[in-house]
Amino acid sequence: MATDSKHKKQFEEAKKLHYKGVDGDKNAVKSANQHLSKLREAEPGNALIEAYYGSSLVLIARDSVKPLEKADKAQEGFDTLNRAINSDPNDKEIRLLRANVCLRLPESFFHCLQTAIEDFTFLLDRYEENASYLTQKQVREVIQNLSTAYQNAGKPDKANAVLQRLSQITFREEGKH
Known part of the structure; x- marks a missing residue:
């Protein structure tokens, strides 16, 4: 049990480093990768x-x-990331990670915009089934990223339709106050 607690703490630290890396900290990226590599060995x-x-x-x-x-x-x-999804296709955090990565990889080389669209759509579908599935901030980010994915895929009508969902959600939030 002590090992589980130790691994959990190491994993939380690796995630913090990962997100610093997402924000541009190259040293944090290297550190996160080293931590995660060790954790992979400990918890295959x-x-x-x-x-x-x-x-x-x-x-x-x-x-x-x-x-x-x-x-x-x-x-x-x-x-x-694809292996992780195959292992646990319903994990929200894994879907968010892969969707965001796919949105940012060059489409001409990786051809993964459709994967981003599928992941963002999956997340929104789960949110529509259960409003506590995503935070409001996550909902806004997912909708904006889904719109961007459609735009990048050359589907401006779908991108605009998705943005309409964002304005409806924003309107509903404002109505609650």
Whole structure:
């Protein structure tokens, strides 16, 4: 049990580093990746650790200056995220990670905008079934990102329809105050 608590604390630290990396801190990305690599060894089969590890690989790719390393790390990270989804397809956090990564990877090389659309749609569908599934901030971000994904996929009508959902949600929130 002490090991579980220790791993949980290490995982929370790795997640903090990961999000600092998302915000541009290259050193945090490297640290997060090292922490997550060790956690993967300690807890093989943990889909959430696997997902964060995959995302950290994509962040390493983002920060790399070598084109081949950039492509290889990004592909490895994308593949790792897909394995995490296959292990636990209903995990909200994993879906959010993969959707956000897919939205930001170059479509011409990775062809994963459709995956981002599917993940964001999955999250919104679960939210519509259960309003406590996502926070209001997450709902807004998911809708905005889904709209961006549709826009990037050359589907401006769908992008605009999604933004209409955002304005309806915002209107409902304001009506509650």
